[in-house]
Amino acid sequence: MLSLHQLRCFLTVYELGSLTAAADELGYAQPSISEQIRSLEKSIGLQLFRRVGRGVVPTTVADTLRPHAEATIAAAEEALRAVQRVKAFETGTIRFGMFGSARLYVSATLVTDVLERYPGVRVEIIGLNSSEVLEDLRRGRIEAALIAAPPTNEGLEVLPVARDELVYVSMDPERTATPVTARRLAEAQLVMADTSYRATDSMRLALRKMLHEAGHNPQTRIEVEDVETAIELTGRGLADTVVHRGAATELVPRLAPGATWTVLRPRQYETFAIVHRVNATLSPAAQLMIELAVARIRAVAEPIR
Amino acid sequence: MLSLHQLRCFLTVYELGSLTAAADELGYAQPSISEQIRSLEKSIGLQLFRRVGRGVVPTTVADTLRPHAEATIAAAEEALRAVQRVKAFETGTIRFGMFGSARLYVSATLVTDVLERYPGVRVEIIGLNSSEVLEDLRRGRIEAALIAAPPTNEGLEVLPVARDELVYVSMDPERTATPVTARRLAEAQLVMADTSYRATDSMRLALRKMLHEAGHNPQTRIEVEDVETAIELTGRGLADTVVHRGAATELVPRLAPGATWTVLRPRQYETFAIVHRVNATLSPAAQLMIELAVARIRAVAEPIR
DNA sequence: CGAAAGCATAGGTTCTCCCTAGGGCAAGTC
DNA sequence: GACTTGCCCTAGGGAGAACCTATGCTTTCG
Numbered sequence: 001m002l003s004l005h006q007l008r009c010f011l012t013v014y015e016l017g018s019l020t021a022a023a024d025e026l027g028y029a030q031p032s033i034s035e036q037i038r039s040l041e042k043s044i045g046l047q048l049f050r051r052v053g054r055g056v057v058p059t060t061v062a063d064t065l066r067p068h069a070e071a072t073i074a075a076a077e078e079a080l081r082a083v084q085r086v087k088a089f090e091t092g093t094i095r096f097g098m099f100g101s102a103r104l105y106v107s108a109t110l111v112t113d114v115l116e117r118y119p120g121v122r123v124e125i126i127g128l129n130s131s132e133v134l135e136d137l138r139r140g141r142i143e144a145a146l147i148a149a150p151p152t153n154e155g156l157e158v159l160p161v162a163r164d165e166l167v168y169v170s171m172d173p174e175r176t177a178t179p180v181t182a183r184r185l186a187e188a189q190l191v192m193a194d195t196s197y198r199a200t201d202s203m204r205l206a207l208r209k210m211l212h213e214a215g216h217n218p219q220t221r222i223e224v225e226d227v228e229t230a231i232e233l234t235g236r237g238l239a240d241t242v243v244h245r246g247a248a249t250e251l252v253p254r255l256a257p258g259a260t261w262t263v264l265r266p267r268q269y270e271t272f273a274i275v276h277r278v279n280a281t282l283s284p285a286a287q288l289m290i291e292l293a294v295a296r297i298r299a300v301a302e303p304i305r
Numbered sequence: 306m307l308s309l310h311q312l313r314c315f316l317t318v319y320e321l322g323s324l325t326a327a328a329d330e331l332g333y334a335q336p337s338i339s340e341q342i343r344s345l346e347k348s349i350g351l352q353l354f355r356r357v358g359r360g361v362v363p364t365t366v367a368d369t370l371r372p373h374a375e376a377t378i379a380a381a382e383e384a385l386r387a388v389q390r391v392k393a394f395e396t397g398t399i400r401f402g403m404f405g406s407a408r409l410y411v412s413a414t415l416v417t418d419v420l421e422r423y424p425g426v427r428v429e430i431i432g433l434n435s436s437e438v439l440e441d442l443r444r445g446r447i448e449a450a451l452i453a454a455p456p457t458n459e460g461l462e463v464l465p466v467a468r469d470e471l472v473y474v475s476m477d478p479e480r481t482a483t484p485v486t487a488r489r490l491a492e493a494q495l496v497m498a499d500t501s502y503r504a505t506d507s508m509r510l511a512l513r514k515m516l517h518e519a520g521h522n523p524q525t526r527i528e529v530e531d532v533e534t535a536i537e538l539t540g541r542g543l544a545d546t547v548v549h550r551g552a553a554t555e556l557v558p559r560l561a562p563g564a565t566w567t568v569l570r571p572r573q574y575e576t577f578a579i580v581h582r583v584n585a586t587l588s589p590a591a592q593l594m595i596e597l598a599v600a601r602i603r604a605v606a607e608p609i610r
Numbered sequence: 611c612g613a614a615a616g617c618a619t620a621g622g623t624t625c626t627c628c629c630t631a632g633g634g635c636a637a638g639t640c
Numbered sequence: 641g642a643c644t645t646g647c648c649c650t651a652g653g654g655a656g657a658a659c660c661t662a663t664g665c666t667t668t669c670g
Contacts, residue, residue: 002381004309005627020647032628034648039626044388047588052445053636054647059588060398064391068384075380076307079373083349086369093365140357143364155667283352283364310658325616337659339617344657358667359616460636 002043004076007069009036010048014066018055089118089288096289097126097145099133102272104227105164105246106146106296113292137275143286144276146293148203148244159274161294162301166203166268167248167261169231170240179265182214191222191239193230206268207242231255244270246301271304272297307348309381312374314341315353319371323360394423394593401594402431402450404438405499406532406552407577410469411451411601418597442580448591449581451598453508453549464579466599467606471508471573472553472566474536475545484570487519496527496544498535511573512547536560549575551605576609577602 012022013033023030041048048065049056058066086092094114098107103125111123126133126142136142137156148164168180168188175188185207192204204218211218221239224230228251230241235256243251248261274290276282282290317327318338328335346353353370354361363371391397399419403412408430416428431438431447441447442461451466473485473493480493490512497509509523516523526544529535533556535546540561548556553566579595581587587595 002309002385004307004381007381007384018647028627029629030648031630031650034650035627044385044392046388046392047586050445050448050585051648052582054638054645056648057445060400060590061388061391061588064397065384065388068380068387072377072380072384075373075377076309076312079312079370079377080307080349082373083351083366083370086366087349087351092369095365140355140362143355277357280355281352283366285365323616333658334660335617336619336661339619340658343618356617359614359669361617 002040004073006036006040006043007072009033010040010062011066011069011073013037013049013056014058014062017057085120087284089121089285091120092285093122093124094285094289095124095126095142096286096293097133097136097142097147097275098293099145099147102146102148102297104244104250105272105300106293110289110293110296113296114289137277140277143280143282144274144290146272146290146297147275148270148272155278156275157278157280160271160304161274162272162297162303163269164244164246164272164301165263166206166242166270167245167263168240168242169234169248169252169256169259169261171234171237171256171259172240173260175240176260176262179263179267181265182211182216185242185264186211186214186216186219189221189239190219191224191230191233191241192220193224193227193241193243203242203244203270206270210264210266210268227251228255231259235259269302272301307345309378311341311345311348312377314338315345315367316371316374316378318342318354318361319363319367322362390425392589394426394590396425397590398427398429399590399594400429400431400447401591401598402438402441402447402580403452403598404450405453406549406575407451407453407602409532409549409555410551410577410605411598415594415598415601418601419594442582445582448585448587449579449595451577451595451602452580453575453577460583461580462583462585465576465609466579467577467602467608468574469549469551469577469606470568471511471547471575472550472568473545473547474539474553474557474561474564474566476539476542476561476564477545478565480545481565481567484568484572486570487516487521490547490569491516491519491521491524494526494544495524496529496535496538496546497525498529498532498546498548508547508549508575511575515569515571515573532556533560536564540564574607577606 009022009026012025013019016022016025019033019037020030023033026033037048044061044065046061047059048062049058082091096110107125111125114121114123126136126145133142133145133147137145168176168185170176175184180188194204208218222233224233227243227247231243231247231251232255233239234241235252235258242264252259252261274294276286314327314331317330318324321327321330324338324342325335328338331338342353349366349370351366352364353367354363387396401415412430416430419426419428431441431450438447438450438452442450473481473490475481480489485493499509513523527538529538532548532552536548536552536556537560538544539546540557540563547569557564557566579599581591
């Protein structure tokens, strides 16, 4: 079987015209080089060097092989360099999951942070829709993610890093003059985001629990996919909505100018957490993303611990 | 240390997404593949696959490595193909030595023969001057040669294949009307070729012996390097010359029109022989050249045995 | 919850790599 | 022409790599 080591020995011998010299050059004993050359000759079925008195002389076969051997060695070294560059974050792709409204807080700035420190890398933020993130985590296609809705999913390790309060958004200033109670919430016309995941969305669960405790049943008038859409509809006065404070700060001025918001009573919080598979040893890239994402979200939300 | 085997395993695992499947594909047991991947990961210092429940998933490092690994494997395979083509004479260079007047007989047609059978090869006929051939043989830079002056050189094996008669060439038809005796030869004004090798040239030795036996001393008027020059000077009537019949047939009509030739008395012969180092195992290329050269020279000269 | 699939580990065998020691041949030297 | 030197080869042995079978553990699927 052909090996890189054989090719390296071959090239050195070809260059120096001597097994002994090649052995010195490569730091081996002469019989070792001899053996490598012999095994290479055997594996191609042709003589590469003519043993002639003192020294060896390359055959025309060796002339033919030489450039290819050099190309092969070069390709192998280039392969090593490529992964070393990835190791040093000089290049390569870094993938990170981000799910729910978390992206509103950190996605853009996180990418900026990474690119600033490692200009060569390619950054992929996976999961503008939530199910993908969990599936990708479960399937191992991404190592870690920052999510806003801690699932009790088995096999996933969850590290809360910050929390953000839920706020009630409306175009009617009267409705946001005072904190919104469970009763008022139950009576409101609401537009809620993340339709597809209403069964597992932690915000929904929190609101449902709050209403239940007050003896009410949750009722939403409109269901949409995006937080953006929910806020935009609120801006048109069609309904009110409940979102994270961060989302409100970020989106209301742009999508629902004139809308105001207030907290709930009792106050409700959503936790942001880093999630990854249990027992996973995280890659440097993943650790970097986690570090930056945590720093960013702690700057804009309320840090936990 | 990086190895081609590791890269092959890596690519198969990457493609199939499974160690077990890769093991089946490559014909190994699963733990062997596992070990190869692990050692590759260790040698680059980065994880290539995330072990996730059922199967493995490539990391971004693996994505980076893959094209380089493919390029390296491809280069290695191309190297093998290249030498296999040489093996089959589909390409590559074939070197052969040819020395003395032998080239007049076979050099051009020999090249034609080779190119006809193996259109892809490059043919090099080494040694239009004689010393190079022996030196190249001695140094091992060529494996074999066809020569016209069998040297008693130690370390070289000589296989006579044909002989050619020496003829006396002159512009004076009277001098070639009858075979030339030693006495007439001693009296003639001669131009002789291969000056540089007069001490070892077998034709010189043969003539000298012939003259000595008749009690004469050899005396040459003009010494030149080339047979061509000798014949050309003969054509101008400046002197007569002694050359192989083959050289006369080939060159006299072109270089000395009007000149005629006759044999010597007693008749003198020059032997053509294949020469190579003793105990040398000849390459297929060398054997081919020998075979063709022998066939050719036996067609135009008088075969021995 | 049991069965199946897939990776990791353990232990042992075989093969490869590399070493040292010594033989043989060719080239250069006295 | 014998001697020395340089260089390759062979032989034999030890360390490590590669590979195998058997088995255990985790995840996934019915």
